[in-house]
Amino acid sequence: xxxxQLFEQDSSTYTYLLAxxxxxxxxxxxxVIDTVERDLAVLQALGLKLTYTLETHxxxxxLTGARKLRAYTGSKIVVPAMDKLACADVxxxxxxxxxxxxxxxxxxxTPGHTGxxxxxxxxxxxxxxLFSGDALLIEACGRTDFQSGDPVKLxxxxxxxxxxxxxxxxxYPAHDYEGRQITTIGQEKNRNPRVGNNTSQEAFVAIMxxxxxxxxxxxxxxxxxxxxxxxCPDNVPEQYRGACEIVQLPPELSRPxxxxxxx
Numbered sequence: 001x002x003x004x005q006l007f008e009q010d011s012s013t014y015t016y017l018l019a020x021x022x023x024x025x026x027x028x029x030x031x032v033i034d035t036v037e038r039d040l041a042v043l044q045a046l047g048l049k050l051t052y053t054l055e056t057h058x059x060x061x062x063l064t065g066a067r068k069l070r071a072y073t074g075s076k077i078v079v080p081a082m083d084k085l086a087c088a089d090v091x092x093x094x095x096x097x098x099x100x101x102x103x104x105x106x107x108x109x110t111p112g113h114t115g116x117x118x119x120x121x122x123x124x125x126x127x128x129x130l131f132s133g134d135a136l137l138i139e140a141c142g143r144t145d146f147q148s149g150d151p152v153k154l155x156x157x158x159x160x161x162x163x164x165x166x167x168x169x170x171x172y173p174a175h176d177y178e179g180r181q182i183t184t185i186g187q188e189k190n191r192n193p194r195v196g197n198n199t200s201q202e203a204f205v206a207i208m209x210x211x212x213x214x215x216x217x218x219x220x221x222x223x224x225x226x227x228x229x230x231x232c233p234d235n236v237p238e239q240y241r242g243a244c245e246i247v248q249l250p251p252e253l254s255r256p257x258x259x260x261x262x263x
Contacts (some may be wrong), residue, residue, distance in 0.1 A: 001103060001124065002046060005068025005172065005181060006039065011062040011218070015039065016131055018122075019048050027052040027078075027100045027130055029120065030174050031065035033230055034243045039065065040072060040253045041150045048201070050075040052090070052100060055134030056174055057117040057225050058083065060147060060219040063243070067230035071246050072253075077229050080107070080118045087229035105207065108161050110135045112154020113142030119161070128169040136162050137173045138183045139192050146216070149225065151208035155201045163189055190257050205236040 002019035003260055011032065019026035031039055050073040053066040054083075056081070066077045067087065078098070081091025092098045094109040098120070106121040113134045122129040123184045134142030135157055162171075167186030176217045189196055194207050216222075221236045232244035 002048070003028070004042060004046075006035065006042065008035045008062065010034065012164075012175050013059075013062055014172065014174055014176070014181075016172060017042065017046075018103055019046065020099060020103050024048065024099030025101035025103075027054050027103075028065075028069065028075075030056055030133070031069055033063040033065040033068055034240075035176045036065040036068045036072070036243070037249075037253065039069065040249070043073075044253055048134075049073060052076050052078050054078045054082070054098070054105075054120070055226075056119060056131070056135075056142075057114045058147065058223060060216045060222050061175075061222040062218060063222055063225045063232065063236075064230040067228070068243075068246055070229075077094060079229075080116045082107075082116045084257070085227065085229060087231070094118070095220070105131075110154075110157035110161050111148075112144055112150055112152075113147075114155045115148030115150075117142075117157075121165075128165060130162065130165065130169055130171045131174075132162065132171050133174045136171060136188060136192075138171075138176050138178075139188070139196075140179045141192070141194055143211060143213055145213065146219070147209070151205040152201065154208070155195065155204045158195050192259075 004017040006015040013032050015031050016029040031053050036128045053069055053075055069075050076089035078090040079085050079088045081093045092107045094107050098105045110117050110119045117135055119133050120131040144154050164183050169185040171183045195204055221233050224233050
């Protein structure tokens, strides 16, 4: 398997590239519209053609790059089936394996940050790897004060779906705001100040309800745009509109190689 962790600075979002070396199929988990050209360059450098984009949830802090990547590569847009997005090509559900070549991703329905949030679990043959989206971050977790957020449901998702995994499970979150890249289930069970150390559900709810976080600066255009798989609505501010354009790519990005084409 080919794996890359990619970072978008403005929203501190991690995008994950997973590619099956045998088939050449690959997926980008949580792509960002602002870094589509970067992602295409990575695919080109690795000799890959994008097969899928896969969302963990309806993002409020950035527009997804799914629609733009589909326009450039012909990739299929994959979202949680319960989102019922007409613009998507494939829906995923818990207990139904999503395959990318020989890679098997197991969707986990993990509501709380949003009502339809899903995480994705991979067994790489040596250990389990969790792409946790916004549900579980590094010594933190996603907020629960908008988009059908619910601290009780998030507590249950973390403690019943995540904390029952082996302690050595690697956790790759959708965000980090302090330059960190990875954690483990064991570390979060011991060190997470919101939900670790056997924090009670009541205490967790009190913590989450007392965060008093600022209103997300992109939510008013990000959510409706992501309901259209990354189509920019009319209210996108001018400073963000450049990424909305689908333009002719430079030659080095417009002809993605297939695995093995490097010679």
